[in-house]
Amino acid sequence: MENNDILLKTLKVTDLVKDAGEYLTDAVQRSIIFLDILRKRGDNFFQTIRQGEPPVLIFGYQVIHSGTDLERPVNYDLSRITPSRSQTIDPTKRPIVVIDPRAGNGPGIGGFKQDSEIGDALEQGHPVYFILFHPEPVPGQTLEDVERAQEFFIQEVATLHPHAEKPAVIGNCQAGWAVALLGADRPDLTGPLVLNGTPLSYWSGVEGRNPLRYLGGLLGGVWIADFLSDLGNGKFDGAWLEENFESVHPANTLWTKQYYLYSHVDTEEDRYLNFEKWWDGYSEMTKEEIHAILAELFVGDELEQGKLKLDRKKILNLKNITKPLVLFCSEGDNITPPQQALDWIIKEYRSVDEIKKQKRVIVYMIDQRVGHLGIFVGTKTGKKEHREIIKNIDLINRLSPGLYEMIIIDKGKKEGISDYDTRFEPRDIADIAALNEGREEIREETADFSRAKYVSEMNSMFYNTFISPWVAMFVNEDIADFLKDLHPLRVSKYVFSDWLNPFMLSFKYARGLVEENRWPVSKDNPYAVMEYNVSNTIVSLLESYQKVRDHAEESMFFSIYGNPLAEFIQGKVM
Numbered sequence: 001m002e003n004n005d006i007l008l009k010t011l012k013v014t015d016l017v018k019d020a021g022e023y024l025t026d027a028v029q030r031s032i033i034f035l036d037i038l039r040k041r042g043d044n045f046f047q048t049i050r051q052g053e054p055p056v057l058i059f060g061y062q063v064i065h066s067g068t069d070l071e072r073p074v075n076y077d078l079s080r081i082t083p084s085r086s087q088t089i090d091p092t093k094r095p096i097v098v099i100d101p102r103a104g105n106g107p108g109i110g111g112f113k114q115d116s117e118i119g120d121a122l123e124q125g126h127p128v129y130f131i132l133f134h135p136e137p138v139p140g141q142t143l144e145d146v147e148r149a150q151e152f153f154i155q156e157v158a159t160l161h162p163h164a165e166k167p168a169v170i171g172n173c174q175a176g177w178a179v180a181l182l183g184a185d186r187p188d189l190t191g192p193l194v195l196n197g198t199p200l201s202y203w204s205g206v207e208g209r210n211p212l213r214y215l216g217g218l219l220g221g222v223w224i225a226d227f228l229s230d231l232g233n234g235k236f237d238g239a240w241l242e243e244n245f246e247s248v249h250p251a252n253t254l255w256t257k258q259y260y261l262y263s264h265v266d267t268e269e270d271r272y273l274n275f276e277k278w279w280d281g282y283s284e285m286t287k288e289e290i291h292a293i294l295a296e297l298f299v300g301d302e303l304e305q306g307k308l309k310l311d312r313k314k315i316l317n318l319k320n321i322t323k324p325l326v327l328f329c330s331e332g333d334n335i336t337p338p339q340q341a342l343d344w345i346i347k348e349y350r351s352v353d354e355i356k357k358q359k360r361v362i363v364y365m366i367d368q369r370v371g372h373l374g375i376f377v378g379t380k381t382g383k384k385e386h387r388e389i390i391k392n393i394d395l396i397n398r399l400s401p402g403l404y405e406m407i408i409i410d411k412g413k414k415e416g417i418s419d420y421d422t423r424f425e426p427r428d429i430a431d432i433a434a435l436n437e438g439r440e441e442i443r444e445e446t447a448d449f450s451r452a453k454y455v456s457e458m459n460s461m462f463y464n465t466f467i468s469p470w471v472a473m474f475v476n477e478d479i480a481d482f483l484k485d486l487h488p489l490r491v492s493k494y495v496f497s498d499w500l501n502p503f504m505l506s507f508k509y510a511r512g513l514v515e516e517n518r519w520p521v522s523k524d525n526p527y528a529v530m531e532y533n534v535s536n537t538i539v540s541l542l543e544s545y546q547k548v549r550d551h552a553e554e555s556m557f558f559s560i561y562g563n564p565l566a567e568f569i570q571g572k573v574m
Contacts, residue, residue, distance in 0.1 A: 019525050026521035026528075029514045033265040035496070036511045039504040040273060042497025045280050045490075048106070053135045055100075055108025056278045059118055061130060065156060072145040073138045078153040081111070081118055081128040089127055094165040094191060094393065095157050096121040099131045099150065099175040101376075104238030104245075106281020107132045110172060112274075112377050117170050120387045129157050129167070135283040137235065143292040144310040147181050154182070154189045166191040168393050172376035173197050173336070177297065183321040184303075185314070192324040192397050194389055197375040199336045200318065201343035202301045203449040206436065210337050211550040212248055214557040216299040217449070221456020223463040225294050229287035230471040233480035236290040238282040239487045245372075246489075248334050251542035259535050266520065280493055291460075299456045301449065304344045319348050324361035324396050326389055326406070328375060335372035338435050345403070346432050356401045363396055363424060364432075365389075365406040384408060388422045396424075403427045448561040455561075 048054075055061075060082035067074040083089050098110045098117050110130060111118040121128045131153055138145075157167045168191045171179030176198025183193045205213050216222070229236040246253040261272050285293075292310070302308040306317035329341035342364055349355045355362060365385060370378055376386075388408050389396075404424040411419040484490070498504040521528050 016526070019527055022519065023521050023525050023527035023531075025519050027531075029518060030262055030265050032507055032510050032514050034262045035504070036507040037261065037265065037269050037272065038496040039498055039507055041276050041280065042493050042495070042501075042504070043499060044273060044277055045493040046497055046499050048277060048281055053106045053281045053283070055111075055132050056106065056274075056281075057108040057111040057118075057130070057132075058114065059111045059122075064129075065153060067149045068138065070149055070152065072141070072148060074141045074145050074149045075134040075137045076146060076149050076153075077132055077134070078156060079130045079132060081122065081130055083122050087122050088125060089122070090125045091127060091161055092163045093126050095127045095129060095161050095167040096170065096390065096393075097129045097131065097154060097157055097167045098170045099172075099178060100133055101171070101173040101175040102133050102283055102285070103174040104241030104282060106135060106278050106283060109278050109377055110170075112278060115383050117376070117386050117390070120390050124390055126390070127161060127164075129153075133283065135281065137284055137286045137289065139234065139286065140288065141286055142288045142310075146289070147178065147185065147310065150178065150182055151186050151189060158189070165394070165397070168192045168194065170194040170196070171198060173372070177303065180303070180318065180321065181308075181310075181316060183323060183325070184316045184318060185320070187320060187322040190323055192326060192393055193321065194326040194328070195341070196328045197330070197333055197336045197341070197372050198327070199298075199340040201304050201340050201347070202298045203304075203446065204339040204343035204436070205337055206339060207554065208551070210334070210339065211553055212244070212335065213340070214553055215244065216294065216456065217452030217557050217561060218553060220459045221299055221452065222291055222295045223456070223459040225290050226287065226460060226463055226468060227471065229290060230468055231475055231480065231483055232284070233475050233477050234287050234472075235284040235480070236287060237484055237487065238284055239484075239489045242279070242282065243489060245335060250546055251539045255535070255538050255542060263532075263535075266518070280489075282490075295456065295460065300453050304347060318344055319358065322360065324363065324399065326396060327362070327364040328367075328385060328389070329364070330367035330370045330372075330375055332367065332369045333372045333375060338366055342432050342435065346429055350429065352403050352428055355403055359401045361396070361399045361401055361404070363399070363404045363406050364427075365408075384420065388420055392422055399424060403429070405431070447567070448558060451561040451567070452557075
């Protein structure tokens, strides 16, 4: 028995040593491949900049009108998407116009994949147009200039298809509220409007779950964007917006995204590099644009309150949108939660009877899991939600006035393609209110956010009057470019590029040897299991940190703007 016990212990030790050897071999090989992928990402970053950050569209396109040729020039173009040889386009079908979101990243994400809004519209025979932008804004362009250019583009599309219904316009994220502005200002131009992951009710959210809405108040308002624009010689660097997005979920930013690539280096390289090519491209805005976006929309909430004027006397109101409106949002979206996409319905209409009386059609759809980017770039949403929205766009245009929820039922596959049954279920205002834990309106929160808006206005006025001229005096284009290059998000890309770091070439050559002798470890290897568990622990710790941070920021916001002293000061000054 003693000899058998010794033999068993020896075998276990031998197995552990063998497993350790296999795991270490795999870990070293994965590390070499992982670092080489980061090298490629860094090289792609430089290459994209040298090419002028072209759109990441996978579809062919032809620019029809350039925004730089308009009376008030802008950095937007109207392009016609070129169908493939196997696709037949019916010019009498309703044109589909997709507006590219300009929220800090590079252009072209609306046609990033075949399973996308553009791909679905082409497959269904619609003429497709894409309003894209260039990374560099035209000096001095304003939010109104952009809206005017988009109005002109939509008119041109309608002119090109005189025998078709008016164009349906799709806007993702930032482009969604741009579509809302367009629909409120010129409801005569378009057909149905589709807004995906679009914030319209900027102050809304649920306590403990939507911390991003407090950021403007905690930073003192819009002055910080004005300051960063001055450091950019009049241009706001979109990398700051992306940094805000990434800070929302530190576990994913600091660990999960990189670890997933590291643990799947044999299969994830193409997907990772293709996405990063867009994510690592940074666009800029003029100081005038970013100030208007933050002051009038996000911090000011003037669109929802029916006070938005842009640069004109005409007041834009969401009630002015007369065409059918489709709102697609998700519970898994931590950038634009459903409350910010839908709460304006409660505040504008109060009841479904009023919606019907105003002859409005509002359709909403709520996913339970997909994240913000997945709403408009995810393959699953492209194959399901976007395909069904475009497929039913004419039916939506014929719905009786009212509030509806779009329900998509999976019927399985037919000839290898997923088949769905879509219906539109009538809903009540109470269904939207239920997303706010049953409360239609939180007056205390509204008052707190209005005080944050007031503080923002005061800080911005002080900064632009007394400090901005001094900052602008010491910043020129060369200094602005130097400061831009020092942004942490850019540094994290180019330090791995062999263009600046020749040491990274060693991983390029070592990778060839690794792939010739690749020995991936089995998933049940005890050390691989241990690595997976350690990764989960790191994620849990970062998520715990996130919860503590978010709770602290929320508490700080309401402590600052919800106390009686702040209310007293605002009342006395105003």
